[in-house]
Amino acid sequence: MSGEFNLIEKYFVGRQKQRKDVLLAAGDDCALVKAPEGLSVAISTDTLVAGTHFLADANPAWVAHKALASNISDLAAMGATPAWVSFALTMPSPDEAWLAPFCDAFFELADYFDIQLIGGDTTKGPLSLTLTVQGLVDPDKALRRDGAKVGDWVYVTGNLGDSKAGLDVILNPELRTKPCAEELEKRHYLSTPRVLAGQALLNLASSAIDISDGVISDIKHILKRSNVGVSIDVATLPVSNELLQFVETPAAAQQYALSSGEEYELCFTVPEQNKGSIDSALAHCGAKVTCIGQIRPQGTFELHCSGQAIDWSLSGYDHFK
Amino acid sequence: MSGEFNLIEKYFVGRQKQRKDVLLAAGDDCALVKAPEGLSVAISTDTLVAGTHFLADANPAWVAHKALASNISDLAAMGATPAWVSFALTMPSPDEAWLAPFCDAFFELADYFDIQLIGGDTTKGPLSLTLTVQGLVDPDKALRRDGAKVGDWVYVTGNLGDSKAGLDVILNPELRTKPCAEELEKRHYLSTPRVLAGQALLNLASSAIDISDGVISDIKHILKRSNVGVSIDVATLPVSNELLQFVETPAAAQQYALSSGEEYELCFTVPEQNKGSIDSALAHCGAKVTCIGQIRPQGTFELHCSGQAIDWSLSGYDHFK
Known part of the structure; x- marks a missing residue:
């Protein structure tokens, strides 16, 4: 040094x-x-x-x-x-x-x-x-972005959306009076890297990425490198009780979950034959995992809410401005 | 990326x-x-x-x-x-x-x-x-700072002093009219890392460091890690013709050579029994090497000019201020 x-x-x-x-x-x-x-x-x-x-x-x-x-x-x-x-x-x-x-x-x-x-x-x-x-x-097992196949299931670890809500609090002091503002601010800075989860996925996942720009932005990297598309059910996006209290409606929480960056949760894809092993493989990691969608053929990029079409214009995640 | x-x-x-x-x-x-x-x-x-x-x-x-x-x-x-x-x-x-x-x-x-x-x-x-x-x-051969022994000879590659003279030109535009100012400015930015020389020294040198803070400052890192001292003959310090023309006197050039940082030449020590192999081992590297002194017992830090005592107060090398 x-x-x-x-x-x-x-x-x-x-x-x-x-x-x-x-x-x-x-x-x-x-x-x-x-x-x-x-x-x-x-x-x-x-x-x-x-x-x-x-x-x-x-x-x-x-x-x-x-x-x-x-x-x-x-x-x-x-x-x-x-x-x-x-x-x-x-x-x-x-x-x-x-x-x-x-x-x-x-x-x-x-x-x-x-x-x-x-x-x-x-x-x-x-x-x-x-x-x-x-x-x-092990280079033969490393989780890369280019291994997702049509039919694989899309998962995320933990909850999504807290980091962006915390950033809102940091940048807008008037939000400090809202419920759970302090917890969300702290969550923005104090994420937990999913090291154990990543290791547990070495033999199970076909691709993985960490969520730094927002799950929508980050999954596009997997789609591009793997030449596939995706369908995501926003109703399944995992959100915290703190976020629900902070934003008040489930739809608002889902929008935060889709675009929130610097979450440092993992987004990964799992072939059908490994789906049954995911919960037990990750049980010791202390990280819940949630299936949020499925890989589709290249060109498909579908967001729906339990099957109902949605039309949200999502703002990207752009750090501090 | x-x-x-x-x-x-x-x-x-x-x-x-x-x-x-x-x-x-x-x-x-x-x-x-x-x-x-x-x-x-x-x-x-x-x-x-x-x-x-x-x-x-x-x-x-x-x-x-x-x-x-x-x-x-x-x-x-x-x-x-x-x-x-x-x-x-x-x-x-x-x-x-x-x-x-x-x-x-x-x-x-x-x-x-x-x-x-x-x-x-x-x-x-x-x-x-x-x-x-x-x-x-090879970890067993890597050149470290802690291997110098009393009696080892101290060498440097290339010339010393040009980088500091170039920095003077960069910071003092009125010096641009002095001889070789342009070459020295360029030399400040465009050094040649001594990769081949370092590799050639793997079986010959007992310690090495690159000159980033000035040979006097850098050799002190070798002395500290190896628990030894040094005697340096400033008359032997290799300087370029360009530097001699720029500073006008050999003594001024020697002072530049001692304190010039960001040279990215190597300073290294060689046991007596390897001294005879240095010139031939480095012949293919395109870098001349010069013996400038000898390792002495801990506590000794001697600068002399062909045996005559000198008393220079040397300014350190402190990047841009």
């Missing part, structure tokens, strides 16, 4: 147990790691910029959680097991009041998922964070 | 040949790569921020070269062979006039070193770049 500030040693070095596959962590030109024989390395990079992905005055512990959780979620969507993370932090000046709670939350989540910080950089500039996470996965 | 702008496909996807060890590049939640059996993965992350590491109006092709070359230099300093790079780009708005020459230069250098772009992110915000490069190396 290099860097221009002298806070690296205080806040970042020696905070974690050394993984056995990390041969060299901080203190050299590079980190050195070694993947076990037969496994490939899954790699994902994400940047969070203050003002775009979080407000500059947001709780630093929540920002740390969001940054790491959203990256780990990409590993979960491949069915990979988290292993290593590199972290580049750019900030205007070394701000210890911000760094201390940030690092506590960062390492708490990192330790929970046994992902080791192996290096990074600290630089002077406008506040932003770039993380590169790496995980391990 | 995810991202908020729709320029990814146009500028970043399909620009390179697929490496055989890249199982999946752009278009999924993660990239998938596989290291050959027996080799470990060397990983390094660096951020360049406009205004801190380059001027916002700098030639975008030069910025691309500097960003990638400085990261590859960390792989060179471990003796690793470049393999994969992830690239996170933050910019205020999608600026095609900047992106086109940037990407041309980025991929030209990437192709030269056979390093494949495997993913990244594009986000909206103040201009900055974060790269995570990965290379392959």
Whole structure:
């Protein structure tokens, strides 16, 4: 870990147990790691910029959680097991009041998922964070976006819609008086990457993606890569009681569920012959799963409500504006 | 490669040949790569921020070269062979006039070193770049900072000092009339990572580091990790004819050479018994090497000029201010 500030040693070095596959962590030109024989390395990079992905005055512990959780979620969507993370932090000046709670939350989540910080950089500039996470996965089983087949069932983990409702609260302080506003705001920052669910799906799902732009936007990536279409029953979209109380009508909750981004739930497809195994395979993960539709031939993109046609114009999910 | 702008496909996807060890590049939640059996993965992350590491109006092709070359230099300093790079780009708005020459230069250098772009992110915000490069190396041979022994000889590749002189020109336009100003400015941005030299040193050097903060600052990292000291003869520091013409006196050139950062030359130590093999081992690399001193017991930090004591107060290298 290099860097221009002298806070690296205080806040970042020696905070974690050394993984056995990390041969060299901080203190050299590079980190050195070694993947076990037969496994490939899954790699994902994400940047969070203050003002775009979080407000500059947001709780630093929540920002740390969001940054790491959203990256780990990409590993979960491949069915990979988290292993290593590199972290580049750019900030205007070394701000210890911000760094201390940030690092506590960062390492708490990192330790929970046994992902080791192996290096990074600290630089002077406008506040932003770039993380590169790496995980391990059998390349022949990894969950990709290109394996969905016509007839496969479409599932999601957890509930959808809370993150967008939370973002509404963050951006519109007058909504704070609405029911469950505080819980939803917290939910926006504190998602749970579905790592165990992703691993459990390795032998069952034909494709998977994590929900970062909204389920409608994200499933289109699966459709495009797999050359298929989809039919979704919006009446089946799983929503929380908190969201129902916040938006008041089931239809409003469904619209939130369709377009809410940064959920970090998984959307995945399952062939008919594996459908019966899904509930038991995921029982230990603590994540409920819900079937929301079915893969159809290429060109089909159908939203219905228990068979009734609907005609919603959906707004996309566009981070902070 | 995810991202908020729709320029990814146009500028970043399909620009390179697929490496055989890249199982999946752009278009999924993660990239998938596989290291050959027996080799470990060397990983390094660096951020360049406009205004801190380059001027916002700098030639975008030069910025691309500097960003990638400085990261590859960390792989060179471990003796690793470049393999994969992830690239996170933050910019205020999608600026095609900047992106086109940037990407041309980025991929030209990437192709030269056979390093494949495997993913990244594009986000909206103040201009900055974060790269995570990965290379392959035998973990038992990798060049580390902690192997220097008393009596080992200290070497550097190439010339030192040009980068700092170039930075002076960039920051002080009145210096543009001095001899070789233009060459030195270019040299500041367009360094050559010493990948071949690093590989050639795998069986010969006892430690290595790349020169990013100035040889005096960087060698201190070797001394600290190896628990040793050093004696350096500043009269032996290799300097270019261009630098000599620019600064006018050999002493001034030596002072530049000692403190110039972002050189991306290698500084390495060689046991006595390998000294005779250095010149022939590095002959094919196109990089001259120069012995500048010797490792001494811990606590010694001696600068002399052909045996005469010197007392220079050296200014550090502090990027753009």
